[in-house]
Amino acid sequence: MRARKRLFIGLLALGVGLLSVLVIFAVYLAINWEQPLNRILLMILAFLIVIVLGIVSFGIAGIVLTIWSARTIPSMQHLIRVTLNVLFPICLMLGRALGFSQEQVRSSFIEVNNQLVRALVRARRNNVSKEKLLLLAPHCLQNAECPHKITLYPDNCQRCGDCQVADLLSLRDKYGIKLAFATGGTLARRFVQIYRPRAIVAIACERDLASGIQDANPLPVLGILNQRPSGPCFNTCVDLKEVEEAILYFLRNLGINETLRGLAAPAEKYKEKRKWKGKMDKSIPG
Ligand code: SF4
Numbered sequence: 001m002r003a004r005k006r007l008f009i010g011l012l013a014l015g016v017g018l019l020s021v022l023v024i025f026a027v028y029l030a031i032n033w034e035q036p037l038n039r040i041l042l043m044i045l046a047f048l049i050v051i052v053l054g055i056v057s058f059g060i061a062g063i064v065l066t067i068w069s070a071r072t073i074p075s076m077q078h079l080i081r082v083t084l085n086v087l088f089p090i091c092l093m094l095g096r097a098l099g100f101s102q103e104q105v106r107s108s109f110i111e112v113n114n115q116l117v118r119a120l121v122r123a124r125r126n127n128v129s130k131e132k133l134l135l136l137a138p139h140c141l142q143n144a145e146c147p148h149k150i151t152l153y154p155d156n157c158q159r160c161g162d163c164q165v166a167d168l169l170s171l172r173d174k175y176g177i178k179l180a181f182a183t184g185g186t187l188a189r190r191f192v193q194i195y196r197p198r199a200i201v202a203i204a205c206e207r208d209l210a211s212g213i214q215d216a217n218p219l220p221v222l223g224i225l226n227q228r229p230s231g232p233c234f235n236t237c238v239d240l241k242e243v244e245e246a247i248l249y250f251l252r253n254l255g256i257n258e259t260l261r262g263l264a265a266p267a268e269k270y271k272e273k274r275k276w277k278g279k280m281d282k283s284i285p286g
Contacts, residue, residue, distance in 0.1 A: 008108035059083025106206035134197035
């Protein structure tokens with residue numbers, strides 16, 4: 001289930017509150033400490049935290065304004081990115097302390113990121129060409145029993161229709177974009193180096209998407225969560241309509257008047273197959 005954006009924004013605000021408490025505590029100690037050297041060190045620490053606090057407060061204001069107005073604020077883009085990167089680990093810790101799972105926090109972060117990217121893309125028109133759009137998918141979308149290796153050569157797929165690799169290839173051919181299947185973060189980064197995209201549509205689980213979005217910074221990444229009817233990293237699926245909408249979101253800036261033409265098959269038919277396979281797999285020892 002998707003977490004709402006307000007979870008991550010709430011945790012960001014809580015992170016700022018926590019930093020403020022730290023400043024007050026450091027100043028209190030500095031005033032009451034007898035040794036002058038310790039006093040000076042505490043005041044320096046408090047000063048540094050105040051600087052970070054100022055930066056992330058502006059960043060959070062930028063995030064909230066962008067989401068609220070659905071418009072990007074170009075001058076705040078850098079601050080927003082710094083804020084997300086600085087406070088993300090703190091949000092994960094706070095979320096865990098408050099009883100939220102890491103998946104919920106990461107999913108909320110992805111929602112916030114997608115909203116910010118959409119606003120950015122709307123503002124910067126005509127800056128993404130078809131060839132510079134990379135669709136990055138996890139190799140676990142492939143049917144685990146398929147003998148054709150697709151990670152380095154996606155066209156090895158015989159398009160038998162037994163998994164969504166064939167559908168993603170159709171999307172690639174339909175829009176003339178780049179497509180890559182990665183086995184993990186290292187290979188994903190390698191593909192980004194090879195293709196040098198200007199924008200990425202990425203499919204992955206919460207953990208890989210959240211870290212991938214941060215790694216790709218400042219490239220705009222629209223993240224789409226995969227579905228895992230058989231558990232993690234095995235015969236996963238994705239909502240192809242969501243993938244196509246994300247591709248179109250970037251391409252629309254080129255004035256390409258493409259519409260959803262029913263190419264995007266729902267994930268349900270694959271989910272059914274995967275559920276069945278999942279039951280079979282449980283009987284396999286080890
Ligand atoms: S569509 Fe068929 S050939 Fe292509 S990867 Fe999936 S199972 Fe293999």
